[in-house]
Amino acid sequence: MNSSVIAKLAGVSRSTVSRVINNYPDISKETREKVLKIIEENNYYPNLPAQKLAGKKTGVIGLLIYTGEIKKGGNYKKVSDSLYYSELVTKIIDASENIGYSVLVSYINKKSSNWKKIFANGIIDGAIIISGGKKYKEINNLTKLENKIVLLDYEDYISNENTSTVNPNNFEGGYKATEYLIKNNHKKILHIMGDIKRKMSINRARGYKTCLKDNRIQDSMIIAGEFSEQSGYKIVTDYLKNNKNFDFTAIFAGNDYIALGAIKALQENNIKVPEDVSVIGFDNMLLGEYTSPTITSVNHLDKQIAEKSLNKLINLIDGEPGTKEITCIEIVERNSVFKNS
Amino acid sequence: MNSSVIAKLAGVSRSTVSRVINNYPDISKETREKVLKIIEENNYYPNLPAQKLAGKKTGVIGLLIYTGEIKKGGNYKKVSDSLYYSELVTKIIDASENIGYSVLVSYINKKSSNWKKIFANGIIDGAIIISGGKKYKEINNLTKLENKIVLLDYEDYISNENTSTVNPNNFEGGYKATEYLIKNNHKKILHIMGDIKRKMSINRARGYKTCLKDNRIQDSMIIAGEFSEQSGYKIVTDYLKNNKNFDFTAIFAGNDYIALGAIKALQENNIKVPEDVSVIGFDNMLLGEYTSPTITSVNHLDKQIAEKSLNKLINLIDGEPGTKEITCIEIVERNSVFKNS
């Protein structure tokens, strides 16, 4: 089934069929309706590769994922092993669907060059790249091509005519999380950092320290670990073991995984959350709605990272130049912080 | 950049470039290496739409999702609102990537016809359709086209030359879950069903009842609800309120959400899980690794539904006829069932 068949059936030429499909104005009502009827009857849809080849947009965007940073043990993890990345990926898919775009997902890795084929040749109108904060040579090369790209969570900022970037405002997040705890009457706040080598962690910690300073609070406690439940659990467990009279009333965790581990450790030591100790996380993962207690968190993900990236991409596709964007931050109140303001 | 440019640079014809790209045997080593060098130097990749138009496979499969069944309040939910669907979708993406396929994700809905364009015209080599168990007219129509399709979780079995189906073995799952509890010395087992209208629920409950019968256990207790945490929570809370001397020692929950809600309700009533009451869930969601206690569950998802669907699809693409498949079931032991065998 193709436009020639439709044309023959409708008694018109292929170009007329094309005009109908693409909503050209200069076409008579009769012809249009006649053609549309035939199209409908024959369940005809234009061939996407052919349309693309002929220069049209496809309504498909690429989602390129660099998984090198998602580690599991010593090995590279897949997206589905991580609730965080699963949520981020499906959020991008959902946001795209919402504005009528479909998403072509591919991984960036050295083994396969599938992603290059997809990227280098436009079945896609543009792409969002999740780099996991990693400087990856290939990504730098990609940005030099003519494709429209949005770089997500790529802290080493690059930008050009065809490239935009979107990053969470980690500093502000750290600041607001700390501020929220202070407003709820906490003065002894422990901050558990994620991977100390990542800018993300450093900026969140900077926000924490700056906020304490601004509020004239001297006691700052920072322990560095990893962005995992196990790490949060271990750090708090060890801390409680080594400090019989623990002296913090709240924890600002580097992300929700750490928060969850910290909460488990506290609970196992018969310290109630949030009555005895409050905990605030970061990332606002959906997971946080299913734990006990549910996790109060810093939101930059939900309706932010995904939708902003997509909007930026659409702007690029529409011909606007690349820009740099930092997402807004808000506290999502759940039950792991005791309300006492 | 296209094959003509490469051809000119290499001093050969376009056909020769094509032969090199597609690994044709009848070509001299010299020519091949010369062309490959030019290709490399110029960072050239063949144009996917053009290849597809000329009749080649693309290495892209479609993932079509019918979201009508994923409800949130009264409204239709997005995939990212559901940890279950997020995990399923990313598992399929991961499994595909693993064998070198990229995934084009699109939703099936009445508002947009994007999915039809994608489906009806082959940038994709085939598609997996997640129907959420819903009889949807459009899906039936799709199976009549010539595309290669795998229907996931579509209990009303359809199969033809181009269509395979994959379903979880809900009956066996219900049976094995119950058997596992019995083996751990439970005789009073409450089963909390999900949506009673869905075959999924009915089959799990059938498995439960058959297993009790096979083990000569008279007491069967079934309460029907929905596939949600809230439902599990409410049912157990109400039960405990109305039965001061509750008489079950274990719960078989219709899925992990229900299990989670049930556990919360038990804990709030100072009933310890698993010491006082054991709970087993269904679906083996990643979520179950982050709760306290972690949730023992019936696994059909992990490395099953996703990978089997994909294998089936690849078989179809390779020209084999459609088949019907039911996934294997296994118990994943975590900490919500007390080991007492």
Next chain:
DNA sequence: TTGTAGGCGTTATCAC
């Protein structure tokens, strides 16, 4: 308002 024809970048079928 409609039809004709060239081109998009490949692959495949012929020749040579």
Next chain:
DNA sequence: GTGATAACGCCTACAA
């Protein structure tokens, strides 16, 4: 072993 050429299905000037 390699080069010309006709598809693949569509879009878009240009002509009428």
